[in-house]
Amino acid sequence: KSGQTLLVASGTYDFGRGTQQEPAPLTMKPGVPIQGAGAETTVLNLDSTTDPDGAGILGADNAALSGFTIQSADSVTFHITLTGASTIADNRFIDLCDRCSSTAVRVRGNGAPILTGNTFGQIEAGLTTALRVEETASPTITRNTFTGNETAIEILSSAAPMIEANTIIGNQVGLSILGSSNPDLGGGERASNGGNILSCNTTADVTLADTVQTIHAQRNAWDHLPPTVSSEPGSGIDIVGGGIDVAESSTVSPRCLTEAPTVPLNLIATARSQNQISLSWSPAVDNFGEINYQIERCQEANCTGFEQIAVITETKLDDTGLSAATAYTYRVRAVDVDDNVSPASNTAGATTPDQSAPTPPSNLTANAVSETQINLSWGASTDDVAVTGYRIERCQGVNCTNFVEIGQPTGTTFNNIGLSAGTTYSYRVRAVDAANNASGYSNTATVRTLDTTAPTTPGNLTAGAVSETQINLS
Numbered sequence: 001k002s003g004q005t006l007l008v009a010s011g012t013y014d015f016g017r018g019t020q021q022e023p024a025p026l027t028m029k030p031g032v033p034i035q036g037a038g039a040e041t042t043v044l045n046l047d048s049t050t051d052p053d054g055a056g057i058l059g060a061d062n063a064a065l066s067g068f069t070i071q072s073a074d075s076v077t078f079h080i081t082l083t084g085a086s087t088i089a090d091n092r093f094i095d096l097c098d099r100c101s102s103t104a105v106r107v108r109g110n111g112a113p114i115l116t117g118n119t120f121g122q123i124e125a126g127l128t129t130a131l132r133v134e135e136t137a138s139p140t141i142t143r144n145t146f147t148g149n150e151t152a153i154e155i156l157s158s159a160a161p162m163i164e165a166n167t168i169i170g171n172q173v174g175l176s177i178l179g180s181s182n183p184d185l186g187g188g189e190r191a192s193n194g195g196n197i198l199s200c201n202t203t204a205d206v207t208l209a210d211t212v213q214t215i216h217a218q219r220n221a222w223d224h225l226p227p228t229v230s231s232e233p234g235s236g237i238d239i240v241g242g243g244i245d246v247a248e249s250s251t252v253s254p255r256c257l258t259e260a261p262t263v264p265l266n267l268i269a270t271a272r273s274q275n276q277i278s279l280s281w282s283p284a285v286d287n288f289g290e291i292n293y294q295i296e297r298c299q300e301a302n303c304t305g306f307e308q309i310a311v312i313t314e315t316k317l318d319d320t321g322l323s324a325a326t327a328y329t330y331r332v333r334a335v336d337v338d339d340n341v342s343p344a345s346n347t348a349g350a351t352t353p354d355q356s357a358p359t360p361p362s363n364l365t366a367n368a369v370s371e372t373q374i375n376l377s378w379g380a381s382t383d384d385v386a387v388t389g390y391r392i393e394r395c396q397g398v399n400c401t402n403f404v405e406i407g408q409p410t411g412t413t414f415n416n417i418g419l420s421a422g423t424t425y426s427y428r429v430r431a432v433d434a435a436n437n438a439s440g441y442s443n444t445a446t447v448r449t450l451d452t453t454a455p456t457t458p459g460n461l462t463a464g465a466v467s468e469t470q471i472n473l474s
Contacts, residue, residue, distance in 0.1 A: 002031030008068075010037040015056060016047030024049040024056050024076075028063040028086065036067030039092040039119075046072035046079060054078055055106070059086035059113065066090045072102055078132075082139070083109040090117040095127055103129040107137040107159075114140045121149040126171070133159040133181075138190070140164075146171055152201070155181040162190035167197045173233075174201040177208045177215060187218030187245065194219030199252040203233040208241030215244045221252045223337075261286035261334035261342045264293065264315070269348035274324035274355045274384075280316040284334035284342055294333045294341070295319075301327045301349050311335075325354035325385045325435065354435035358383040361390065361412070361429045366445035371421030374447055376414045381431035381439055388434050392416070394427050398446055403428060422451035 015024035024046060028034065036042035046056030054077025057065070061084035069092045070079050079093055082105065093104035104120050104127050107113060120130035126148030133139060134156040145167045146152035152171045155161060159181045168174040175198075177183060186194025198205035198220060205222060208215060227238035227246050239246075261284040270278045284291055295317055296306040306329075310317060322328065329349040334342040362379035369375055381387050389410045393403035403426075407414050419425065426446040431439040465471050 002029070002062075005033045005035055008034065008036045008042055010041035012043040012045055014045045014047060016049070021047060025051040026057045028058065028060040028065060030060045030084075031062045032060075033064035033066070033087075035064070036091075038067050039069045039090065042067060043069045043071065046070065046076045048073070048075045051081075053081065055081040057081070059084060059088075059111075061085050063087075064089065068092070069094065070104070071095065077102055078106045079104045080106070082107045082113045082137075083111045084113065085111070086113040088113060088115045088118060092119045093127065093130065094122055102127060103132045105130070106132045106134070107139045107161075108135050109137060110135075111137040112139060114142075115144060116140075116142045118144045120144060120146045120152065121171070122147055126150065129154050130171075132156070133161045133183075135159060137161070140190075141166060145169075146174070151176050154178075155183050157181060160184070160190065162192045163196060164192040165195040168201065168205070169197060169199045171201045172203050173207055174198050174205040175207070177206065179210050180213075182213060183215060185215070185217035186220055187247065188216030192216075194248075196220045197252055198238070199223050203237075204230075204240040205238045206240070206244065207233065208239070208243060213243070217244050218247045219249070220246070221250045222246075223252055225249055225251045259286075260340040261291050261336050263343050264332045264334050264345040267330065267332055267345045267348040269328070269330050269350040271350040271352050272318070274352045275322050276318055276320045277322060277328055277330075277350045277352065278316070278318050279330055279332070279348070281332050281345060283315050286334065286336045286340075290337045291334050292336075294335055296331050296333070296344070298329050299326065301329060301351075303329050306331060322352050323384075324352050324356060327351040354385050354433060354437060356384045356433075357437040358387045358431035358433055358439040360440040361431055361442040364427065364429055364442040364445045366425070366427050366447040368447045368449045371450045371452060372419045373415060373417045374419060374425060374427075374449060376416065376427055376429070376445070378412050378429050378442055380412050383431070383433045383437075385433055385435075387431050389432055390414075391430050391432060391438070392427065393429070393441075394425055396423065396425055398424055398426065400426050419449050421449050421453065424448045 014021040049056050056076045057080040059082035064087040066089040071094045121127045129151045130146050130149045131153045136158050138160045140162045142164045147170045149171045151173045152168045154176045161183050163185045184190035184192040186192045222238045229239045230237045233240045264284045265282040267281040295310040297309045298306045331347045332345040358381040364378040367375045392407040394406050395403045428444050429442040
């Protein structure tokens, strides 16, 4: 009777059209609260219904339903249809299959029920639509949790629900607001204080289509501050559409837990110069959409002591300021906004070339030590990697130009032997490194070999007197 509470003991209660089932729809009585022993232990199983609209339970004015798990199969379109001022509190709504094309609660007509403390959906048992508000209904929706559903709340026609302090996380769409509906999520005509958490809904937290007035959504918590707005849905988007008042927004703390991004693939390292290696890789994917990349590097091939050198958003990097002729190895990790880090990519390595020539040798000197040997010495060259040797060039004569290479010493001295006595030679030297980069030439040093051999003895000397005062020799 009206004013009395119907208490339901723990257990599973089957409703449908079978011979062993209670008939469905279950019709609530005006003024009669139905109270289960608790959602963990008291289950209303809606298998099928004779209601022409597919409702498993029909609400009534001033009635209440609380303390149940309410689940349905695919043949039940709506778990509950409400048209009056019922109270639906502290229940759990799930499907027996994942998103079985059903809606947990439909509010229609001029219905103004209160929905509070309920849980709609769960991972792998979400609903196609958790809560649907249509026509001119104006329910009060507070302190409910929506998780794992295709759409958490769908608002149609001219409906005007008050939505306050709900947790709407991990659905495909948080709220879908259509046409001339006018929900109050905070700061609107229904005096909602906001306080809703809208986070990690994979398509969007809120979508607006063909709305004709500004939707009030003040004092709510989003994944971004200010909330991200786009004309197209996508991972990481807070609001799709426009015309929404999000004053006094805040960010969710902590943000919803997300899986780590996928592994970046196809890392390639290419040496561009002696001081730069360019990296590129295929992008990772994250269920929240925002990804940074941590670039790690170590020196030498097959090294393991990686250190982070950069965090960027792009899928390429020019690593500059490197040492010439040095091997570097790289790997990349993806990290999302919740600091979930992917495994490392493949490693890729490259060796910078040596494109810098040594400095020219200095102070070349040439010293003739015998008729056949000239000794050379010079100041050492320097190189950004290492000088590996010198090239000695020689030509014969003063100011000659037809130099020919005659030696490749590794030190800064060279003894040139097998020369001709009393002959002038000119020398110059240049340095080389392991990459065969050659320096400029040293100064030119010119010297004449010694001549220590006396001429042969003249022979057949004759003397003839030709006058009183002259003798001729031959």
